[in-house]
Amino acid sequence: MFHQSNKALSAQTSNSLLTLAVAPARVIRGNNILNQAVDAISRLGNRPLVVGGDRTLDIAQSYMQQLLESEEFDFMQTSYSPDCSESSLEVLRNKAQTHEADVIIGVGGGKALDTAKLIAHQLQIPVVTIPTSAATCAAWTALSNVYSDEGAFLYDVALDKCPELLILDYDLIQTAPQNTLVAGIGDAIAKWYEASVSSGHSEQTLIIAAVQQARVLRDILLQKSLGALQSPGSETWREVVDATVLLAGVIGGIGGAQCRTVAAHAVHNGLTHVCGRGSIHGEKVAYGILVQLRLEEMLQGSQLAAAARQQLLKFYAEIGLPQKLDDLGLGNITLKQLQKAAEFALQPNSDIHRLPFKVALEQLMAAMISTTAPIETNRISNDVTSGMNQSKKFSGSKSKKKA
Numbered sequence: 392m393f394h395q396s397n398k399a400l401s402a403q404t405s406n407s408l409l410t411l412a413v414a415p416a417r418v419i420r421g422n423n424i425l426n427q428a429v430d431a432i433s434r435l436g437n438r439p440l441v442v443g444g445d446r447t448l449d450i451a452q453s454y455m456q457q458l459l460e461s462e463e464f465d466f467m468q469t470s471y472s473p474d475c476s477e478s479s480l481e482v483l484r485n486k487a488q489t490h491e492a493d494v495i496i497g498v499g500g501g502k503a504l505d506t507a508k509l510i511a512h513q514l515q516i517p518v519v520t521i522p523t524s525a526a527t528c529a530a531w532t533a534l535s536n537v538y539s540d541e542g543a544f545l546y547d548v549a550l551d552k553c554p555e556l557l558i559l560d561y562d563l564i565q566t567a568p569q570n571t572l573v574a575g576i577g578d579a580i581a582k583w584y585e586a587s588v589s590s591g592h593s594e595q596t597l598i599i600a601a602v603q604q605a606r607v608l609r610d611i612l613l614q615k616s617l618g619a620l621q622s623p624g625s626e627t628w629r630e631v632v633d634a635t636v637l638l639a640g641v642i643g644g645i646g647g648a649q650c651r652t653v654a655a656h657a658v659h660n661g662l663t664h665v666c667g668r669g670s671i672h673g674e675k676v677a678y679g680i681l682v683q684l685r686l687e688e689m690l691q692g693s694q695l696a697a698a699a700r701q702q703l704l705k706f707y708a709e710i711g712l713p714q715k716l717d718d719l720g721l722g723n724i725t726l727k728q729l730q731k732a733a734e735f736a737l738q739p740n741s742d743i744h745r746l747p748f749k750v751a752l753e754q755l756m757a758a759m760i761s762t763t764a765p766i767e768t769n770r771i772s773n774d775v776t777s778g779m780n781q782s783k784k785f786s787g788s789k790s791k792k793k794a
């Protein structure tokens with residue numbers, strides 16, 4: 392099954408050179424708009440299978456009351472529990488077929504939406520995504536991550552297209568715990584740190600555009616996140632929700648498969664093998680950005696990476712993103728577990744190999760435990776001194792366009 396999936400994946404990846412999956416066909420957003428979406432959904436189908444998490448389905452119920460009671464539809468609701476895993480997908484495909492579903496509606500966080508998108512893709516029917524938090528851009532993208540029943544990341548699947556309809560209801564998003572938006576900020580800001588490394592030198596029009604959008608997204612988040620978190624429901628809060636749910640998706644859509652993740656997501660993937668569901672996706676990714684910068688700092692001597700890490704540490708402290716393993720609930724991780732996470736992150740097909748240098752297991756483990764290390768000022772002052780000594784040559788500095 393695993394090999395089959397990989398084969399299907401590589402076929403889809405080569406197709407993605409021909410097909411662009413940039414955006415959902417339609418996005419509806421606003422306050423309390425879920426109940427007004429009857430028409431838009433009924434154009435796609437009348438026998439929806441609603442896929443969500445146990446908790447999110449309960450919460451969404453009151454926001455969808457009119458929708459659920461509408462005579463237009465014959466609903467069936469089901470949970471994706473235990474995870475977006477092969478066993479869940481099989482059960483849900485069977486339910487969809489028994490119900491003769493003609494449209495899938497995903498309601499929930501990233502995993503619920505990934506599950507809904509993948510079932511719709513496999514059954515070749517339309518999908519509607521209704522995010523209940525701003526924790527990821529899964530409502531937008533043509534990509535699903537598949538996990539084990541225990542929550543360990545296995546592989547991702549490129550889908551033919553983005554969802555037919557995305558409904559962003561700010562009132563519903565506001566019911567989610569605050570830490571989901573914080574995690575969404577972590578996942579979204581990673582776009583810049585990863586895309587600038589994997590695709591920063593691309594000559595391709597759309598990829599250049601995607602990388603620049605990632606920089607804009609980073610700046611919006613650095614400027615507005617704190618204000619948004621201090622006043623949920625405000626204009627600034629809605630702008631930050633748009634940034635994490637929509638703009639982050641735009642970047643994945645325009646950049647496509649070539650504008651890929653690098654070490655931050657690879658570290659996330661490795662961590663899911665030791666902590667499963669202990670923290671949410673964007674929190675692990677945010678920590679992974681610091682690991683990636685630490686690698687660039689340690690192995691390339693990049694002072695810009697060191698400065699970017701210090702800037703992010705300050706930002707993380709302000710908004711509550713994890714700075715180190717302890718903040719992810721992994722303060723007591725054993726050396727063996729750390730090694731297991733690092734080994735997974737370094738698997739041959741891992742995106743960590745998009746870094747412009749080789750990373751050894753010991754180096755990755757060292758970076759993972761030193762994300763809060765102070766900048767090595769000795770080294771910098773040495774560099775500066777030697778730079779001054781060779782001031783005639785200094786114009787050709789090795790600076791990267793990071794910070």
Ligand SMILES: [Zn+2]
Binds near residue numbers: 527578676
């Ligand atoms: Zn992510």
